[in-house]
Amino acid sequence: MVCSSDWLATMTILPKRVDDQTQLSHESIREAEEIFNSHLKRVGLKHTGQRDAILRAFLETHDHLSTEDLHHLVQRSDPSIGFTTVYRTLKLFSDAASPARSPSTTASPATSTSTTGAAIITWSAPNVAALSSFFAGDRELEKEIGNKHHYITTRHTFQIYGVCGECQKKKPARRGSRL
């Protein structure tokens, strides 16, 4: 089983909304690839076929999936890709994800919470009111809790609030910033 933290980190890379019922559009996927690739360039890493394949596979399902699932998925397009590479690439995704990359969504935490079917990380940044990012919560976890209590879980939310580096240098506990 995959501990949430991996996915939390991973999913923040790009506007993958797990609660969207539809597949990501081609533009979205292209956009995501660009984000990732430019990140690679920025930090002097290489753009390889495997990384492409893994990113694609990752984007092309809106399902919550485990690392193992992703590995299976990836192997459909390239059976030679190993487990290790999937792990390493996922880590890269999470590196590529950064609060700096702020989508248009500037919803307040409160607003974000109201989306259905998925968990959301909301970051409070100095300029960007809220980076609403995207998290494929742990299906396992949800099911596990649900089954134990004979509940059908309908959705869950996960939010982490924090103060960014910039803000930390300023006054502690600013009243304005909605933390």
Next chain:
Amino acid sequence: MVCSSDWLATMTILPKRVDDQTQLSHESIREAEEIFNSHLKRVGLKHTGQRDAILRAFLETHDHLSTEDLHHLVQRSDPSIGFTTVYRTLKLFSDAASPARSPSTTASPATSTSTTGAAIITWSAPNVAALSSFFAGDRELEKEIGNKHHYITTRHTFQIYGVCGECQKKKPARRGSRL
């Protein structure tokens, strides 16, 4: 590191509010012990000194703690208690936890969300508007994400919503129930 799911499940056993700054009252602890013990009886398990000790230790901190931390804590009252027992007992806790056990809190999910410093599981039950239960989120997770982005994380929330067995037999997607 402890995967969230363990704690999630575990913490639901009784009204342990991680966001409360104060210790649990003696009555609360007694209440919790009763819940646990009667669960043990119900399923034909035994009430042992170790289980008592672990439950106490578990209740007496409102800190988020790892299994390892709990083990240390437990060993203060009985150094002979082993790691394995802690693990097994935690699992028992989560078995004992059930939506049926509904505390007086009938806050709506929305209300629950506004508490500070902790994550909360909110269950929607047929009669009981919301079983607000209690989750010691993963400190590790929070820090991990925070560090990665040079954020100081201030708090996080985790909520799972679900439909209980009773409700499932009724109309699907009831408008009234605040899911």
Next chain:
DNA sequence: ATTGCTGCAAACGATTTGCATGAGG
């Protein structure tokens, strides 16, 4: 060419299980 990437296998940490002994009902 140089540097980083890959896959494999071995290492690792957290959790679980098998088993013989010990304690609770």
Next chain:
DNA sequence: CCTCATGCAAATCGTTTGCAGCAAT
């Protein structure tokens, strides 16, 4: 007494790391 609980050590799971060869810049 009989059953379950315990502690230990060994097994297992998911993930990470070291390394030799391969691929991208």
